[in-house]
Amino acid sequence: MDRIILYGGNRLTGEVNVSGAKNAILPILAATVVEGNESTIFNVPNLRDVEVMEKILLALGCTIKRVDNIMWVNSKPLDQVKIPDELAREMRSSIILMGAMLSRCGEVIISYPGGCEIGPRPIDMHLKALKDLGAEIEESYGFIHCRASKLKGTEIQLDYPSVGATENIILAAVKAEGTTIIRNAAREPEIVDLQNYLNKAGARISGAGTSVIIIEGVNEFKKDVTHYTMPDRIVAGTYMIASAITRGEIILKNIITDHLQAVIAKLKEAGCLIYSDENSLKIIGPERINSIEMVQTLPYPGFPTDMQAQIMALLSIANGISIISETVFENRFKHVEELIRMGANIKTFGKVAIIKGVKELTGTKTTAKDLRGGASLVLAGLVAKGRTEIENVYHIKRGYEDFHKILKGLGANIELVE
Known part of the structure; x- marks a missing residue:
């Protein structure tokens, strides 16, 4: 079964052409x-x-x-x-x-x-x-x-x-x-x-x-x-968080910026610098990530449920306490236990997660339980100390084209083991 192995700590920089949605x-x-x-x-x-x-x-x-x-x-x-x-x-x-x-x-x-x-x-x-x-x-x-x-x-x-x-x-x-x-x-x-x-x-x-x-x-x-086919706003949002979580500087091309406004707003709240025009965007991650008082998933144009797991990975190393309210799917916190295994401090109460940011995550063996949860584990692994191994990569392949190759091209120490 395919696995992703990565070693955290590298700052991601470069350009990404976002794939079709x-x-x-x-x-x-x-x-x-x-x-x-x-x-x-x-x-x-x-x-x-x-x-x-x-x-x-x-x-x-x-x-x-x-x-x-x-x-x-x-x-x-x-x-x-x-x-x-x-x-x-x-x-x-x-x-x-x-x-x-x-x-x-x-x-x-x-x-x-x-x-x-x-x-x-x-x-x-x-x-x-x-x-x-x-x-x-x-x-x-x-x-x-x-x-x-x-x-x-x-x-x-x-x-x-x-x-x-x-x-x-x-x-x-x-x-x-x-x-x-x-x-x-x-x-x-x-x-x-x-x-x-x-x-x-x-x-x-x-x-x-x-x-x-x-x-x-x-x-x-x-x-x-x-x-x-229109560009994938969730793929774009995931790379935005990859830049934010690694203090990186990534330029996204082939996007529709209007589709990303909810994500842009929350990442600015987290301390990111974002420069955009109609079809491209540059995101610069902060030295220290700010906590976000509330992220509530909602139907479009609200914050997308498909970005909830990824922003949770970011907030797990933020400075302070953040709250995520998942209003769309009632069982979309399966990634929480895996992030906790990496050292995150997260407590869930029904459809609400309270995240107390920690200074660092540590690499360990984890399992992708679903598509976006799997992406969140990759994002966490980008900054985790040591070696992170992610199993059930087929979930990630359902929604991300050449995910590990693109991240490697941006500077990540990541491999897909088949």
């Missing part, structure tokens, strides 16, 4: 099946989750060609409606294929999805919304069977601005009869990217990035699509 490319790849067109997609990250989605599309009958970070998907030959069980269980994002397959085939069979074990992420909202659009849903023996002879547009009020549910509704509604309005929709930039891709193919969607999205159903898509 995992949370954007996965729904876009799902969207390629909505109509039998051909898609050329640039800036596709080389990630484990993308490989899983590619395998799913191939199993459904699509043809795919990939060269470096360019992917060509032809969904014309799609001839299956069942998502392979072993692939669906490997990745949470497989669930958004429900809406796409209902649009294309009027039927889909999928098992309950897998992914990181960061607490219950019920798909009740997904299923209720699809039923509102006219789908019939049967659940049995861990499988979901959706059918719809004809989907019809409707108004859907989400109880919570769920990203996945918003994406599933969009994908199901693009060919539904009439107009669909999603209220309390998720506002994440990745949904804007999905809207942009679908509109290029012939969809009529407006409002992505706001809490109200309007989808006017069309009979068919007629256009092949060329699309450039």
Whole structure:
């Protein structure tokens, strides 16, 4: 099993070109099946989750060609409606294929999805919304069977601005009869990217990035699509913290600075100097990190839950006491016990963590329990005294392309042992 071994203490400096966004490319790849067109997609990250989605599309009958970070998907030959069980269980994002397959085939069979074990992420909202659009849903023996002879547009009020549910509704509604309005929709930039891709193919969607999205159903898509995937704001935020935690100086390129405002605000509070324009950013870490009174994870444009573990690693060596309130996922503190093994002083009370900064962390053997928690252990290892070993690196590979190579290029003493 792959492991990362690193020795802390090096100051990171240099430039990073941020890869395409995992949370954007996965729904876009799902969207390629909505109509039998051909898609050329640039800036596709080389990630484990993308490989899983590619395998799913191939199993459904699509043809795919990939060269470096360019992917060509032809969904014309799609001839299956069942998502392979072993692939669906490997990745949470497989669930958004429900809406796409209902649009294309009027039927889909999928098992309950897998992914990181960061607490219950019920798909009740997904299923209720699809039923509102006219789908019939049967659940049995861990499988979901959706059918719809004809989907019809409707108004859907989400109880919570769920990203996945918003994406599933969009994908199901693009060919539904009439107009669909999603209220309390998720506002994440990745949904804007999905809207942009679908509109290029012939969809009529407006409002992505706001809490109200309007989808006017069309009979068919007629256009092949060329699309450039947006940069990954979570990857960018992780490298920002790598610079902050090592007192480094890193320049990030190929970013959208507006997507990072919540992270920028908290890192400035921690004492970082940040200089930015529209598409690049320089972050200089402070000699001593300030504690942060409160970090509360919230749906976009709030502080992202996907950055909670990484900022906790930073605050574990801050000067003073910090509080993190996790409001999105109830079991997203699995990295805490691993950080404590490295010498961090962290106490959790339900969804709240209190972090009392220590002077130094010490390297030890740790285990990545999920994607972002694994990234937090790498960040902690960058400053820990001595040798840090991280197991279950496959979690990290789900969301970071060449993570160890990029960090090594910035000056980290890090190796991937396969």
